[in-house]
Amino acid sequence: MITLTINNEKYQIDASSETPLLWVLRDHLNLKGSKYSCGIAACGACKVLVDGNAVPSCVLPIASVIDAKITTIEGLGTAEELHPVQKAWIKENVPQCGYCQTGQIITAVSIYDKHDNLKKDEVLSIMNSNICRCGTYDRIKKALDGLF
Amino acid sequence: MINRRDFMNLSFTAGSGLILGVNYSCIQGNTEKHEKIEIKNYSFNPFLELTNTNKATIYIPVPEIGQGPRTALAMIVCEELEIPFANVSVKQAIASTIYGDMSAAGSETIDKFYLPLREAGATAKDMLKLAAANIWNVTSKNLHCKNGYVLDTESERKLSYGELADEASKLPIPESVGLKKPQDFNLIGTKQKSPDLRDMVTGKAIYGFDASLEGMKYVSIVRHPVREAKVKSFKPERALAIPGVSQVIEVKHFKPIPYAEVLPGVAVIAKDSYTALKAKKLLEIEWDLSEIENEDEEAFQNQYQKLKSQPPEFVLRKPDISKIISDRVLEFDYKIPFWGHFCMEPMNFLASYHDDKCVLIGSNQRPNLIQDLISKIFKLPLENVIVETTLGGGGFGRRLAVDYALEALIISKEVGHPVKTLWTREENTLQDYFRSLSYHNFRIGIKNNQIHSWFHHIMTKPIAGGPRYEVQGAADIPFNIENIAIGYTPLKTNIRIGSWRSVSHSYNVFVVNNVITEVALGLGLDPFRYYLELLGNENSKTIKLPLRGSRGTVECNLDRLRNVLVKAAELSGWNDQNGKNSALGIACTYFKKSYAAHVAEVIMKNNKVRLTKITSVLDCGKVVNPLGVRAQMEGSISDAIAVTLKSNITIQDGQPQELNFDAHDITRIQDMPELQLHIIDSNENPSGAGEPPFPSVPPAIANAVFTLTNKKIRTLPIQI
Ligand code: FES
Ligand code: FES
Numbered sequence: 031m032i033t034l035t036i037n038n039e040k041y042q043i044d045a046s047s048e049t050p051l052l053w054v055l056r057d058h059l060n061l062k063g064s065k066y067s068c069g070i071a072a073c074g075a076c077k078v079l080v081d082g083n084a085v086p087s088c089v090l091p092i093a094s095v096i097d098a099k100i101t102t103i104e105g106l107g108t109a110e111e112l113h114p115v116q117k118a119w120i121k122e123n124v125p126q127c128g129y130c131q132t133g134q135i136i137t138a139v140s141i142y143d144k145h146d147n148l149k150k151d152e153v154l155s156i157m158n159s160n161i162c163r164c165g166t167y168d169r170i171k172k173a174l175d176g177l178f
Numbered sequence: 179m180i181n182r183r184d185f186m187n188l189s190f191t192a193g194s195g196l197i198l199g200v201n202y203s204c205i206q207g208n209t210e211k212h213e214k215i216e217i218k219n220y221s222f223n224p225f226l227e228l229t230n231t232n233k234a235t236i237y238i239p240v241p242e243i244g245q246g247p248r249t250a251l252a253m254i255v256c257e258e259l260e261i262p263f264a265n266v267s268v269k270q271a272i273a274s275t276i277y278g279d280m281s282a283a284g285s286e287t288i289d290k291f292y293l294p295l296r297e298a299g300a301t302a303k304d305m306l307k308l309a310a311a312n313i314w315n316v317t318s319k320n321l322h323c324k325n326g327y328v329l330d331t332e333s334e335r336k337l338s339y340g341e342l343a344d345e346a347s348k349l350p351i352p353e354s355v356g357l358k359k360p361q362d363f364n365l366i367g368t369k370q371k372s373p374d375l376r377d378m379v380t381g382k383a384i385y386g387f388d389a390s391l392e393g394m395k396y397v398s399i400v401r402h403p404v405r406e407a408k409v410k411s412f413k414p415e416r417a418l419a420i421p422g423v424s425q426v427i428e429v430k431h432f433k434p435i436p437y438a439e440v441l442p443g444v445a446v447i448a449k450d451s452y453t454a455l456k457a458k459k460l461l462e463i464e465w466d467l468s469e470i471e472n473e474d475e476e477a478f479q480n481q482y483q484k485l486k487s488q489p490p491e492f493v494l495r496k497p498d499i500s501k502i503i504s505d506r507v508l509e510f511d512y513k514i515p516f517w518g519h520f521c522m523e524p525m526n527f528l529a530s531y532h533d534d535k536c537v538l539i540g541s542n543q544r545p546n547l548i549q550d551l552i553s554k555i556f557k558l559p560l561e562n563v564i565v566e567t568t569l570g571g572g573g574f575g576r577r578l579a580v581d582y583a584l585e586a587l588i589i590s591k592e593v594g595h596p597v598k599t600l601w602t603r604e605e606n607t608l609q610d611y612f613r614s615l616s617y618h619n620f621r622i623g624i625k626n627n628q629i630h631s632w633f634h635h636i637m638t639k640p641i642a643g644g645p646r647y648e649v650q651g652a653a654d655i656p657f658n659i660e661n662i663a664i665g666y667t668p669l670k671t672n673i674r675i676g677s678w679r680s681v682s683h684s685y686n687v688f689v690v691n692n693v694i695t696e697v698a699l700g701l702g703l704d705p706f707r708y709y710l711e712l713l714g715n716e717n718s719k720t721i722k723l724p725l726r727g728s729r730g731t732v733e734c735n736l737d738r739l740r741n742v743l744v745k746a747a748e749l750s751g752w753n754d755q756n757g758k759n760s761a762l763g764i765a766c767t768y769f770k771k772s773y774a775a776h777v778a779e780v781i782m783k784n785n786k787v788r789l790t791k792i793t794s795v796l797d798c799g800k801v802v803n804p805l806g807v808r809a810q811m812e813g814s815i816s817d818a819i820a821v822t823l824k825s826n827i828t829i830q831d832g833q834p835q836e837l838n839f840d841a842h843d844i845t846r847i848q849d850m851p852e853l854q855l856h857i858i859d860s861n862e863n864p865s866g867a868g869e870p871p872f873p874s875v876p877p878a879i880a881n882a883v884f885t886l887t888n889k890k891i892r893t894l895p896i897q898i
Contacts, residue, residue: 045452053452057396062388063381065571066451067522068603072839075522103381116379123371126809127244128378129385129522129571158848161839163522163572164244165816166809167850 032092036061037105047093052076054092055102063103063132067161074133074160078102084133084140103132106139115139118173126164133160134170142177153178220347222302224276225255225295228347232326232340234259234266239277240287241543242270242374243521243573244813245868246806247287249372251295253802257365258299258358260323261339268373273545273565282543283578283677285770285866288802292864300355302346309346310337360800360861369805374569386540386568387600389528394596397589398454399429400461401443403608403833405674408466412444416460422453425593426461429585436642437579437676438551440588441609447593451600471672472831481669482513482617482637490635490665492645494653494723497661502631504623508700510693512618513893514685515826517678518834520844523571524606529586530596531556536563536587537596541570543577551580552587574817575677579611604837611676612827612834614638614648615669616685620693623661627701629712631661636686639669641676646725651686651767651873654721656734658714673829679817680869683769684876691765691877692891696884705881706747706764713740734768742766742775742795742858749854750777750793757781760790763881765874771863772870773797776878779851780886787883787898789819789851792875797858798867804857807867811855818875819851820844823895 032043034051036059045054055061055078064087067075071086078087079101107113112120115138125131137160141153148156153174162170218230227235236255240247248268256263271277279290303323310328311318314335322329327336360366377383401407414426425447433439444461448454527540536552542565549565552558570577586599601609616638623631634652641647645666653664678684698708713736721732743766747753755762759782766775779791794811801807825842828835836842880891883898 049452053450053455056388057450057452061381062384065385065523066387066600067524067571068839070603070838070840073522106380112380119379120371120375123375123805123809125244125372125375125378126246126813127242127522127570127572128374128383129244131378132381135379154848158846161522161844161846162816163520163574163844164809165813165845165850167816167845167847168812168853169809170847171850 032096034092034095034100035098036100037102043092045092048091051078051087051090051092051095051100055087061102061104065129065132067129073130074137075130077133077136077160079136079140082140082143084137103136106135113139115142115177118176121176122169122173124166124169124173126166130160130162130164134162138174138177148178150178218344220343222305222347223298224271224274225298226259226302228302228339228343230340230343232265232338234261234339235269236266237269237271239271239280240291241280241282241541241545241567241570241573241577243282243541243543243570243577245282245287245810246372246803247282248374249370250288250802250806251291252373253365253370254292254295255299257363258296259303261326263365263370265326270567273549273567275546275560280545281547281578282573285772285868285870288864289771289866296357297355300357301352304352304355305346305349306339306342308349309342313337313345366802367800367804370803371805384568385523385571386528387523387526387571389539389568390598391528391530391537391539391596394528394530394598395424395447395449395593396451396454397445397447397586397597397599398451398458399443399445399599399605400458400463401441401605401609402465404467404470405441406469406471406672407442408469409442409444410464410466412464413462414444416462417446417457420453420457420460422449423457424448427589427592429589432584432588434551434555437547437611438581438584439674440581440585445589447589447597454600455602470832473671473673474830475828478615478669478671478829479513485637485667485669486511486617486619486635491667492665494645494649494664494666495662497631497663502623502661504625504630506624508622508624508697510618510620510622510689510696511892512689514616514618514688515828515894516615516673516834517613517821518607518610518827518842519572519574519576519678520607520842521572521574521576524603525582525601525609526599527583527586528596528598529583529590531587531591534558534562537566538564538583538587539566539568540583541568541573541577542580542583543570543573543575544580548580548583551584574679575681576611578677603839607834607837607842611674613678613684614675615671615673617669618689620689622693622697624701629659629697631663632657632659633663634690635665635667637667637669638682638685639671639673639675644668646729647677648682649686649723650681650729651683652690653723654732654734655690656719656721656736656739657712659712672832680769680872683767683869683873687765687767687873688877688880688894691767691874692880692884695763695881696890699885706743706752709743709764709766710740713743735773738773738797739766739768742773742797745856745858746775746777746793746795749795749856750779752777759783761882761886763878763883763885765877765881767874769866769870769873771799771865772867774871774874776874778875778878778882780879780882782886787886789823789879791852791854792878793854793856794871794875795856795858796867796871797860798870799860799862799864801857802864807857808855810867811871812853814872815853815875816845816850817872818879819849821894822876822879823898824849826895
């Protein structure tokens with residue numbers, strides 16, 4: 031049994047220690063907002079926040095995040111009040127198919143919540159780790175413009 | 179074609195609370211409690227239900243893969259029904275012949291459903307009006323509908339649709355209905371956001387990958403990278419020894435139709451995804467490779483060299499050769515590579531075969547085909563095959579093939595419980611239906627400093643036998659050229675091919691537009707002005723081709739085509755070009771009833787070519803949802819950057835080589851240039867927007883690169 035802290039709750043996980051966090055979230059905990067797309071940390075669809083950093087969960091063994099604070103897309107904001115990044119995404123109507131947007135939003139949240147005062151091109155170079163096959167980039171840029 | 183009244187009658191089951199669809203992503207938006215009141219549903223037609231609590235539900239027949247039918251189609255119903263868009267919930271219809279062709283294909287959704295959906299809304303509105311008239315004992319002529327109410331302006335009475343639903347649903351369906359005049363539209367043409375937006379940004383939206391059924395297990399399948407390989411034998415023991423693995427079975431090759439080819443392999447069935455993925459690595463499989471051909475790029479090239487020296491197998495347009503006497507002939511040879519779909523959500527399907535009843539759940543582009551095919555293969559009545567369409571993480575033509583749905587059902591039948599298949603990204607590429615590799619040979623005859631003859635020989639692997647889906651964008655060029663000859667010869671390859679955003683336009687429009695710019699510049703002409711000259715002065719042109727059905731008679735409205743071209747030139751500042759270090763490239767095309775033109779701007783910086791701006795102009799008739807159309811224009815540009823500047827699929831030893839995003843990178847946010855989008859204001863009937871804005875982007879980029887560097891571009895991606 032491995033204990034993980036996800037969205038401020040503790041979970042006992044019955045899975046081998048090398049299991050990637052993505053599959054534990056999806057199949058064990060029914061937290062299906064994190065998506066599988068490449069499985070090799072190349073697209074960002076599966077990103078979660080680990081102690082505030084956006085990391086691909088598809089290659090992240092659960093053994094490596096035992097002591098970490100994990101936040102998934104389901105854990106952003108509250109029922110009454112969405113996270114400012116989610117609000118910006120709604121304002122700009124960012125998603126098309128929507129499948130990559132969890133990863134996009136998690137990455138943007140990791141930047142936003144750190145208050146690092148990054149320059150625009152620094153923000154974009156971090157966002158470059160996420161792929162959107164539908165090409166929603168122009169609207170992502172607009173959403174980011176409202177945030178940074 | 180069923181007539182409108184029959185259509186409206188088909189599922190007229192007032193008060194039955196008939197369930198026509200599935201409600202994946204709107205569950206959250208729909209949880210308002212009506213304590214004390216019993217909610218009753220009234221179905222007015224296959225598209226529309228009203229409740230006594232004044233809620234409307236609209237059933238969307240066309241799969242949502244990011245192209246926006248759940249927004250646009252719902253808007254069309256709301257417009258005629260006179261109900262606020264925010265008041266409706268949207269459900270995905272399950273597969274049914276009631277809707278006719280439900281497929282998300284050919285950018286035809288709006289074209290296909292515009293009228294039926296307006297009539298669906300208008301019919302219900304008339305019935306609600308009549309119900310109010312009966313209650314008030316007045317004639318319905320003096321009543322008006324607005325915001326979900328029937329109003330009697332004279333007496334200032336009003337009744338909500340909810341209050342009238344029961345009464346209205348008992349009335350006969352009117353023989354004919356009047357539709358609103360486009361100038362009275364108050365919803366169509368306004369910017370509306372997706373009903374799934376909130377679920378998408380909170381992780382609640384349900385895609386195929388996320389769907390589940392009681393008792394389901396997860397399946398991962400090992401197949402050979404080459405399609406013709408067969409399983410000779412396999413040892414399941416080591417995989418079965420992994421806790422959580424319940425079965426290992428062989429999947430046999432099965433190809434009822436080309437678009438549903440189940441490839442041979444060995445499937446691991448396990449309690450969760452990771453166990454299946456882990457265990458499959460332990461399978462020991464011996465493959466029969468006797469039928470494998472070790473195809474590679476060199477073999478394709480040799481095939482091309484041979485074919486181009488022979489006359490085309492099919493002739494699509496033929497001039498009178500005796501008249502062709504040119505001053506000189508320019509020859510162009512292009513190779514446009516295979517492309518994969520790389521949908522963000524890899525293929526997967528949830529299927530259950532139990533007691534001669536099938537349930538199939540997942541993202542797809544063709545619900546009817548899945549239902550029909552499975553009913554035929556397993557000899558089950560259609561109603562025993564329930565196909566639920568979830569949101570899809572992209573489609574781009576890949577999900578027009580239904581191999582992965584059939585595969586899941588075959589496995590479920592064999593193991594006796596519901597299964598969810600999951601394909602890895604690499605498998606998704608290996609088992610793709612690629613856009614075909616194509617070769618093009620042009621011989622352009624020049625006389626009096628203009629194009630006098632145009633010979634274009636196209637070679638691709640055809641989707642269905644001969645030239646049918648392979649020549650659009652080339653054989654139907656509407657140019658004012660005296661002698662046009664178009665030929666087609668099939669390429670032979672074992673690589674599996676299919677439809678990819680805009681199908682043959684994706685390669686033909688590229689080569690055609692690249693030839694025009696190169697020839698124009700070679701003749702010392704301005705490519706934009708020369709293009710206009712090629713488009714002549716006629717208002718429209720009809721091109722006859724020896725192809726069946728609508729493909730045999732192609733209408734091009736030249737006014738509209740010239741208009742988008744001129745607009746793109748004007749917006750991009752074509753006439754004010756002066757930079758030594760920058761250049762513009764222009765291209766245009768028509769795709770069915772839509773027209774698009776693009777101008778790309780590139781600059782030279784530190785000895786590297788950079789794409790800095792794209793101007794995009796689209797005329798797709800009356801626009802239903804400008805936000806949706808813009809999204810398609812943006813997506814087209816993003817797609818175009820990927821295939822023009824970043825990636826392709828190559829074949830070695832019969833195997834696709836670029837399988838994941840490490841070797842096959844696609845457009846990322848930093849690759850996106852500045853965009854300038856313009857949608858033509860039009861009252862023509864709405865036409866497609868998903869594919870039409872794509873084909874002219876790659877040649878606009880290539881033409882800009884050529885203009886800047888003077889390097890001829892003969893294949894993609896361009897190395898810049
Ligand atoms: S699925 Fe993890 S980065 Fe692509
Ligand atoms: S919205 Fe479809 S992949 Fe990004």
